[in-house]
Amino acid sequence: MSERPVLQPTAEHPITVTPTGRHVTVSVDGTVVAETDRAVTLQEASYPAVQYIPLADVQPAALVRSETTSYCPYKGEASYYHAAGVQDAVWAYEQPYPAVAEIAGTVAFYPDKAQITLS
Template sequence: MSDKPVREPSAEHPITVEPTGKHVTVRVNGEVIAETDNALTLQESTYPALQYIPLGDVVQSALSSSDTATYCPYKGDAGYFHVTTTAGDTVEDAIWTYAEPYPAVAAIAGHVAFYPDKADIAVTA
């Protein structure tokens, strides 16, 4: 039994997860790190919408696990990845993922999100 609070999305704090339905390209320091037509858009309350990319659509050789971990009472425990470009630049904790997200956001399992200040995320038709 965990002592962490678990909260369900509500009218006061809505969370939706929908297929993006568009092409998403993610660049780190100008290098394409992820590209997909299968992204999910997660909209949480008044926060900016986030693109969750299937892990399989991310350049695996660019990823290295981080020791960073955080907790969200709506989504669960998050793990992080560093991104290293082919030029050798490492951007620490550029990506987070919920390996076992809570049921309300179960669709984001197997997906990762990039920090908008650490990556360029483009959504195109």
């Protein structure tokens, strides 16, 4: 088995994690599954910004761990969850690489599977 690459953010591929500074509400199929004032925004290169929600601010009954995993050389191994019955709607980097340590203990929702509202 080969080792997975670990990459650091660079000027060509920047990654920032900053406090969102707004109230974030996440709904799945019309059901509110998360609300927080403690979200952080991860901006990676030219990809759309992603809201990472503290797991403590997500309704525990809404999430069911999936068997799906993925790997990002900048962030680490991702685990997935089904949310309110929607398959693999949520991901988390439970042990993120040091460059994005601020996302530990948080989850993110796919915007095509959940409604993410900032107010």
